[in-house]
Amino acid sequence: MSPATQDGRTGVDTGLGDRFKPSNVASGREDVPPLHDILEQTEAHVATRDFSIFYRDNEAVKKITMEIPMRLVTAIIGPSGCGKSTLLRAINRMNDLIPGCHTTGEMRFDGQDIYDKKIDVAILRRRVGMVFQKPNPFPKSIYDNVAYGPRLHGITRHSRLDEIVQRSLVQAALWEEVKDRLDTNGLGLSGGQQQRLCLARALAVDPEILLMDEPTSALDPRATTRIEDLIGELRGSYTIIIVTHNMQQAARVSDLTAFLYEGVLVEYGPTKQLFTKPREKQTEDYITGRFG
Amino acid sequence: MGMKARNLLDRLFSGVGVLAIVVMGLALVLILAPIFSRGAGAYIFKATVEHRRMLLERFERGNAEALAAEAEAVREARAPVYAMLARYAAEDLAGLSGREKREARQRLEEVEDILQELFGPMPGAATPVLPRQQYGATRWDRAEVKLDRLLYVETWDYSDSGSMGQQVLKPRREEFAGTALEPLFGYVETHLEAMLRPEWTFYWGFLTDSSFDAHIFGGIWPELVGTIYLTLGAMVFAVPLGIVSAIYFAEYAQEGRLVSLLRTCVSTLAGVPSIVFGLFGLAFFINTMHVSRSKSVLAGSLTLGMLILPTVIRAAEEAIRAVPHSYKEAAVGLGAGRWRTVVTVILPAALPGILTGTVISMGRAAGETAPIIFTAAVSVGKVLSPWETLTQPTPALSWNIYNLCTEHEAVDEIRHVQFGMAATLVLAVLLLNLVAIIMRARISNKLKG
Ligand SMILES: Nc1ncnc2c1ncn2[C@@H]1O[C@H](COP(=O)(O)OP(=O)(O)OP(=O)(O)O)[C@@H](O)[C@H]1O
Numbered sequence: 001m002s003p004a005t006q007d008g009r010t011g012v013d014t015g016l017g018d019r020f021k022p023s024n025v026a027s028g029r030e031d032v033p034p035l036h037d038i039l040e041q042t043e044a045h046v047a048t049r050d051f052s053i054f055y056r057d058n059e060a061v062k063k064i065t066m067e068i069p070m071r072l073v074t075a076i077i078g079p080s081g082c083g084k085s086t087l088l089r090a091i092n093r094m095n096d097l098i099p100g101c102h103t104t105g106e107m108r109f110d111g112q113d114i115y116d117k118k119i120d121v122a123i124l125r126r127r128v129g130m131v132f133q134k135p136n137p138f139p140k141s142i143y144d145n146v147a148y149g150p151r152l153h154g155i156t157r158h159s160r161l162d163e164i165v166q167r168s169l170v171q172a173a174l175w176e177e178v179k180d181r182l183d184t185n186g187l188g189l190s191g192g193q194q195q196r197l198c199l200a201r202a203l204a205v206d207p208e209i210l211l212m213d214e215p216t217s218a219l220d221p222r223a224t225t226r227i228e229d230l231i232g233e234l235r236g237s238y239t240i241i242i243v244t245h246n247m248q249q250a251a252r253v254s255d256l257t258a259f260l261y262e263g264v265l266v267e268y269g270p271t272k273q274l275f276t277k278p279r280e281k282q283t284e285d286y287i288t289g290r291f292g
Numbered sequence: 293m294g295m296k297a298r299n300l301l302d303r304l305f306s307g308v309g310v311l312a313i314v315v316m317g318l319a320l321v322l323i324l325a326p327i328f329s330r331g332a333g334a335y336i337f338k339a340t341v342e343h344r345r346m347l348l349e350r351f352e353r354g355n356a357e358a359l360a361a362e363a364e365a366v367r368e369a370r371a372p373v374y375a376m377l378a379r380y381a382a383e384d385l386a387g388l389s390g391r392e393k394r395e396a397r398q399r400l401e402e403v404e405d406i407l408q409e410l411f412g413p414m415p416g417a418a419t420p421v422l423p424r425q426q427y428g429a430t431r432w433d434r435a436e437v438k439l440d441r442l443l444y445v446e447t448w449d450y451s452d453s454g455s456m457g458q459q460v461l462k463p464r465r466e467e468f469a470g471t472a473l474e475p476l477f478g479y480v481e482t483h484l485e486a487m488l489r490p491e492w493t494f495y496w497g498f499l500t501d502s503s504f505d506a507h508i509f510g511g512i513w514p515e516l517v518g519t520i521y522l523t524l525g526a527m528v529f530a531v532p533l534g535i536v537s538a539i540y541f542a543e544y545a546q547e548g549r550l551v552s553l554l555r556t557c558v559s560t561l562a563g564v565p566s567i568v569f570g571l572f573g574l575a576f577f578i579n580t581m582h583v584s585r586s587k588s589v590l591a592g593s594l595t596l597g598m599l600i601l602p603t604v605i606r607a608a609e610e611a612i613r614a615v616p617h618s619y620k621e622a623a624v625g626l627g628a629g630r631w632r633t634v635v636t637v638i639l640p641a642a643l644p645g646i647l648t649g650t651v652i653s654m655g656r657a658a659g660e661t662a663p664i665i666f667t668a669a670v671s672v673g674k675v676l677s678p679w680e681t682l683t684q685p686t687p688a689l690s691w692n693i694y695n696l697c698t699e700h701e702a703v704d705e706i707r708h709v710q711f712g713m714a715a716t717l718v719l720a721v722l723l724l725n726l727v728a729i730i731m732r733a734r735i736s737n738k739l740k741g
């Protein structure tokens with residue numbers, strides 16, 4: 001069963017799905033359409049205009065204007081400290097937790113300005129899920145970890161919760177490994193399993209966007225591969241935005257890549273093109289490892 | 293610095309560390325060992341027939357028939373003593389007159405007093421009013437002390453003016469040489485066991501009996517219950533308030549002047565001497581707020597609650613701050629609000645730490661004396677019903693240990709009670725800590741998975 005039909009969504013086909021299978025990008029197909037074509041064919045899910053993020057007076061993200069297409073995988077790369085995490089966390093307003101962090105410009109999600117005063121952040125964060133760099137399951141049972149979000153949003157019926165927990169764990173490719181020990185502590189899993197548990201937890205609230213901040217940097221190569229495969233499977237059902245330090249990973253999993261440097265969006269385009277024929281000198285220097 | 297010097301320094305350092313720990317452990321043993329060994333004497337001792345009589349008459353415990361048989365045997369063993377007394381009065385005392393008679397009667401009264409302390413009222417005498425005069429020596433260890441007093445007259449020799457007086461023990465028998473009473477001393481010395489019938493006894497009633505006649509008889513139940521009430525009361529006030537304050541400090545407060553002022557207040561409060569809290573409790577809770585007309589468990593609990601509040605706040609705040617930030621991020625990332633995050637994720641993860649802090653402060657509340665002197669404690673009282681705690685004062689272990697050691701009219705008679713109370717209190721606090729350690733370990737294990 002594909003996840004798309006399981007959660008009741010209409011089978012999404014962007015029309016680009018096949019052409020943009022990550023493997024296709026990596027294997028070097030030449031017929032990659034330019035960015036504006038992609039954006040024309042798929043709706044922009046998140047769009048920013050002159051969007052800046054400040055930590056007090058320090059402008060960490062500078063006047064970024066970009067559109068992130070629906071149900072594709074977009075990677076954000078760039079050297080350490082360039083503002084990748086900051087930008088990512090702005091999309092579900094996690095930066096609200098940091099005192100002194102504020103924004104200018106606009107960021108729209110489904111056409112709505114998410115920094116509008118009328119926005120309910122709880123609902124926003126339900127629709128925009130997040131997976132963190134270090135696996136961070138709650139010190140609760142596997143079941144309670146996954147059920148945390150649904151319970152938060154008012155689902156109490158056991159049968160319904162069971163259903164959601166199973167579906168989410170299946171989607172995160174963890175079901176087979178944990179189905180017999182759902183009541184054991186989530187922290188008892190291996191690092192890779194924990195990260196998939198976190199993914200399941202995020203999927204349980206049925207988000208539209210998944211934000212991933214270096215989701216594999218704390219994992220070993222095998223666990224990393226599993227997560228990357230999962231991203232490939234979820235692609236087409238969810239809009240995925242992933243921050244990564246690993247350029248091979250960006251090339252493997254993403255359709256589009258944005259290169260950030262010192263808070264500025266230097267280049268943004270189809271992954272294949274960005275990695276093979278970067279337009280900007282800075283991008284080229286970075287991906288060829290001359291700095292960063 | 294050379295390698296040798298470094299190694300030496302290392303060794304010195306760890307040596308000092310080990311030494312400190314050993315000294316601490318030794319001090320603990322030196323303090324606890326006597327408390328426990330002497331405190332155990334309140335529970336396990338050689339009880340005399342007087343003790344069994346007291347238990348049957350006052351607490352309706354024991355075997356009445358067996359006791360009647362025992363009383364008969366004891367009466368027989370004691371009969372020669374009273375016969376000798378009667379003969380002395382009839383034969384020897386009657387033959388004296390004037391000053392000699394007065395002195396002889398005085399000497400006789402001394403003997404009679406000690407005999408009463410040993411065996412209770414003389415046969416045929418009216419029942420005395422004070423319970424302590426209704427029963428003889430209930431404990432064999434006390435009986436032996438009294439036997440000594442019967443056998444020897446204590447006098448002081450001041451002949452050497454250069455030094456302080458010296459105690460001289462003179463056999464009392466000599467005072468009665470040649471009279472009908474002379475054989476009494478030897479008889480009592482050899483037949484004391486038959487007259488008191490000591491038996492090793494485990495007196496669990498020390499924990500569960502009320503006392504009477506100023507703690508000379510009975511146990512410490514009202515004190516124990518009082519301590520439990522006061523401690524639980526203090527917890528009821530301090531723990532919820534402390535946790536909420538800690539949540540505020542750790543999760544809600546924006547660092548600023550007001551918050552740092554509040555923090556300073558809490559720290560200062562933690563350093564205030566406990567007697568000041570006692571006075572504050574009297575002035576504020578009783579005289580100003582009128583929570584009760586006079587001393588009460590309620591007022592005492594509030595005062596103790598104030599005393600431990602800073603400790604609870606600090607422990608809870610530390611525990612909350614120690615919860616990994618990533619848990620909070622995960623909850624918030626799923627759409628949980630602040631309060632929801634605190635309740636569903638942060639508090640459960642902080643529970644072991646909060647628990648430890650709470651139990652430590654519980655031990656403190658149980659042991660504190662000064663705060664309840666003016667607010668809750670009385671030296672003698674009955675067991676209160678929960679309802680009465682709102683208005684009535686109570687005895688409590690901590691305060692009664694102090695009180696019985698300093699203000700009791702017969703301090704020597706109740707050493708076992710003082711040590712028994714101290715040992716019970718220490719044991720209760722240790723048990724509490726043990727429970728906390730076990731609970732903490734369990735919860736931590738559950739959290740770790
Ligand atoms: N909580 C914060 N308070 C103040 N400044 C911050 C905070 N978090 C990040 N910054 C600053 O914002 C800038 C961007 O940080 P950010 O974490 O977004 O970088 P990043 O690209 O994710 O780096 P990395 O690859 O190391 O994760 C950095 O200069 C950093 O010092």
Ligand SMILES: [Mg+2]
Pocket residue numbers: 084085086213
């Ligand atoms: Mg980062």
